[in-house]
Amino acid sequence: MTSVELRSDTFTTPTPEMRRAMADAEVGDDEYGEDPTVNRLQSLVAGALGTEAALYVPSGTMANQLAIRVLSRPGTEVLCPARSHVYQYELAASPQNSGVQMHPLWDVPDGIVAAVEGMTHEFPPVSMLVLENTYMAMSGAPTGAEEMRTLVGLGREGRLRVHVDGARIWNAAIAAGAAPSALTGGADSVMFCLSKGLGAPVGSLLCGSTDFIAEAREQRRRLGGGMRQAGVIAAAGIVALETMVERLADDHRRARQIADALAERWPGSVDPATIHTNIVCAWLEQLPDDFIARLADAGVRCGTIDPRTVRFVTHKDVDDDDLTRVIKAFDALRAA
Numbered sequence: 001m002t003s004v005e006l007r008s009d010t011f012t013t014p015t016p017e018m019r020r021a022m023a024d025a026e027v028g029d030d031e032y033g034e035d036p037t038v039n040r041l042q043s044l045v046a047g048a049l050g051t052e053a054a055l056y057v058p059s060g061t062m063a064n065q066l067a068i069r070v071l072s073r074p075g076t077e078v079l080c081p082a083r084s085h086v087y088q089y090e091l092a093a094s095p096q097n098s099g100v101q102m103h104p105l106w107d108v109p110d111g112i113v114a115a116v117e118g119m120t121h122e123f124p125p126v127s128m129l130v131l132e133n134t135y136m137a138m139s140g141a142p143t144g145a146e147e148m149r150t151l152v153g154l155g156r157e158g159r160l161r162v163h164v165d166g167a168r169i170w171n172a173a174i175a176a177g178a179a180p181s182a183l184t185g186g187a188d189s190v191m192f193c194l195s196k197g198l199g200a201p202v203g204s205l206l207c208g209s210t211d212f213i214a215e216a217r218e219q220r221r222r223l224g225g226g227m228r229q230a231g232v233i234a235a236a237g238i239v240a241l242e243t244m245v246e247r248l249a250d251d252h253r254r255a256r257q258i259a260d261a262l263a264e265r266w267p268g269s270v271d272p273a274t275i276h277t278n279i280v281c282a283w284l285e286q287l288p289d290d291f292i293a294r295l296a297d298a299g300v301r302c303g304t305i306d307p308r309t310v311r312f313v314t315h316k317d318v319d320d321d322d323l324t325r326v327i328k329a330f331d332a333l334r335a336a
């Protein structure tokens with residue numbers, strides 16, 4: 001029997017419909033702007049995110065790095081939440097690629113104000129703010145429309161350019177019952193991933209104004225991210241957007257069930273009330289010794305995102321039977 005895979009929603013495999021669409025995709029040379037399937041995906045996404053344009057790129061990391069490259073200035077700071085992907089999980093790419101210093105914020109609104117005020121006291125100049133919705137390392141916490149507008153507004157008051165890492169913005173949209181375009185706060189750019197909960201095999205979209213996307217396209221080429229008959233993979237992305245969004249609610253329900261089961265058996269390991277999307281982060285110190293290895297032996301795979309935090313991520317390839325197996329594995333660990 002295969003394991004229940006909860007390490008990441010990036011383990012999702014393409015659906016039969018995606019595979020058929022990939023086989024049948026009309027293609028052209030995307031570096032010439034002539035792949036009709038890529039162009040269709042980009043227009044669909046720009047419409048959904050309410051931006052003038054969009055660019056299909058190989059990964060979420062590349063989308064974030066392109067945004068930082070285009071919107072920041074070398075020799076300045078980029079503000080970001082302290083546990084954000086751009087700060088903790090991109091191997092210090094931004095200092096290397098864009099010559100910026102990342103400035104992590106524990107308290108995001110106060111931190112923005114303080115960093116902007118700091119510029120008048122000869123603290124480093126700040127050019128940009130990155131926000132993350134959903135906030136992966138905080139159990140995938142979604143940020144609602146009003147709060148996003150407030151945060152982007154604080155950035156604007158400080159004359160900062162703003163990018164939203166919306167790798168899982170569709171999860172945020174389902175959790176908030178809002179359109180994804182309402183959850184970007186009117187930022188200069190937003191990216192999201194097709195290759196996570198939406199189940200497509202490859203790709204992310206970077207969205208923004210026509211001028212921004214033209215610059216991002218140039219930078220994508222400079223970084224070697226230009227693609228040719230990318231319609232073959234973009235076709236799966238179109239199917240993902242058309243068929244995989246509404247079902248994210250099931251993933252959210254199952255994540256909450258995992259959190260409830262953990263909290264019942266090991267109080268203090270996680271607060272289920274904080275689980276609104278498809279990610280559960282729990283404290284390892286509140287869980288039995290060798291928790292991850294012993295669960296793996298029982299056929300349940302989960303992973304860490306830092307030395308103290310175990311993460312479970314639900315997705316389309318985890319169903320209710322799998323959930324039953326997970327809960328049985330918890331029971332067996334508790335009884336041991």
Ligand SMILES: Cc1ncc(COP(=O)(O)O)c(C=O)c1O
Nearest residue numbers: 059060061062085136165167193
């Ligand atoms: C919040 C967030 N942003 C960006 C990324 C990067 O995406 P990719 O793995 O496609 O580079 C991830 C990946 O897990 C993520 O969780």
